[in-house]
Amino acid sequence: MTVVGNHTREPDLRAALAAVEEGLVEATRSDVPFISEAARHLARPGGRRLRPLLVLLAARFGDPDAPGVVPAAVVVELTHLATRYHDDVRHEAKPSVAVLIGDFLFARASRLLAGLGPRAVRLQADAFKRLVSGQILETTGPRDGHDPVAHHLRTLAARTGALTAVSGRLGAVTSGATEEIADTLAVYGERLGVARHLAAELRTPVQGAPTLPVLLSGDPTAPALTEARHEVLRQCAAAHAALTPLPAGPARTALADLCDAVAEAT
Template sequence: MEKMKLTLLYSDLKSDIDIIEKELETALNSSSHLINDASLHLLQAGGKRIRPVFVLMSAKFGQYNIDQIKNIAVPLELIHMASLVHDDVIDDSDLRRGRHTVKAQWNNRVAMYTGDFIFARALEYVTSIDNVKVHQILAKTMVEICNGEVIQIEDKFRNNQNLKDYFRRIKRKTALLIESSCELGAVVGGLDVKNVRRLKRFGYFVGMSYQIVDDILDFTATDKELGKPAGSDLLQGNITLPILLLKDHPTILRFVEKASKGSVSESDRMEMLKVVRNSDAIKKAIALSNQYLRKALKEVDALPNHPMKKKLRDVALFIGKRKF
């Protein structure tokens, strides 16, 4: 339902999104039946396609040509997909969006090579763009995403984290790729430097808000809505914002210790969720997400008058207020 509402917000871009969807299917085609099956399994799991949509919307402020824009929209979504495959190996996740992950359907080795294949396809796709700045932005983004993956491993079950650690981690995990989607859409669309920077900042602020909401929903949504057990982030050792705001609570401390030893029972999980849901940590986390959202909307206000301004606002508000 939530995905359906989101697609209605940018329904006028549907024909171009359909082009990107077909291009993604073509890009994931491999001579290896195993990699082909694993890649298509990931593609068929669906997704909001937020990153390509932000590429398209940003480019609309300039010289919009879908045949050119798709060559940056597709690799950005491929990078996102590849990072999900690697994430699931790191987190030992069996479910994503209610479906088996690549690593659960096959194994870790297949998942890692599938992720590498998708990353490589992204690089291959972007070679058609004759703009050094595009390549520099994309290369820097991929380096930082990989750094973020390693930092996430180092931070697992680490109790002495602070808000600065968390914000730095989610920047690399989520905000950076959304920031790059907006920036690259603007660059390929030929916007001036000032508006490229505005769209870049918009993407960063929206990305931060988006990930904080994601981390809140991991505790407040149901197992069915999430397509995985609520509280999975903490079960896997990822200390997110609601937990950072509750890290000295005795129930949370006991849960983290048990989770680090792999000895969490279902009643432990239910008790932990009850503590988080009944605390003021959720309200505080929502307030922090809203701060980023307000900053994003300020950047939209500063953009030139264009019908796409309202679309940017609507999509930003939607993803910052979504329920799952």
């Protein structure tokens, strides 16, 4: 299992991440073999479980062993995987299959959410609304006369940042952490999510996709790449600064290390 950073070395965190993997296996099980295989394709161990990791680290500001923490981590990863299937609609020869598998994962996430209580359901629903809004913004593009770079950053804050933000918030809420800590972790998560996506655009640009370097100059030239890297570093710095109100300790250090890892890889 490859998770961002080296924070899985701690035995209790390793155990929690293993429980998340077990939860994903259970959630992707179906009486229909095709559904099980298709749903597990993206859920197989080996991916970067950033969102579950954020839930588990956020829970350390409350009770990390609270019963809702691991299910919350499974929920955010299922939601992430479902959105990846829906993204595949544009590329698959049989888009209806991708949509249906994504819907299956959303249904399993909803079932788990129901056990976490009304507040968790509302938080996830709000995050999903933002995520869908971001996908619509990406599809429609900026309106005439609007800055395409500002539009792109706004799109990423919704499309990508919403799910990393709610990961931090759900970890805090399910562990019984304070509302102030939950708010702080949501701000941090959104900034980190945007930074990671922008960094990915620099490393592996998608053909035809509106990436930041292209939007800055019309072509990924050296000056545009440099300016895009500066934006990644600005987002990392904002995420790092958001952690200031949190109590010092291993959890805050781990979250700060995630920011540094993105910055150093840019």
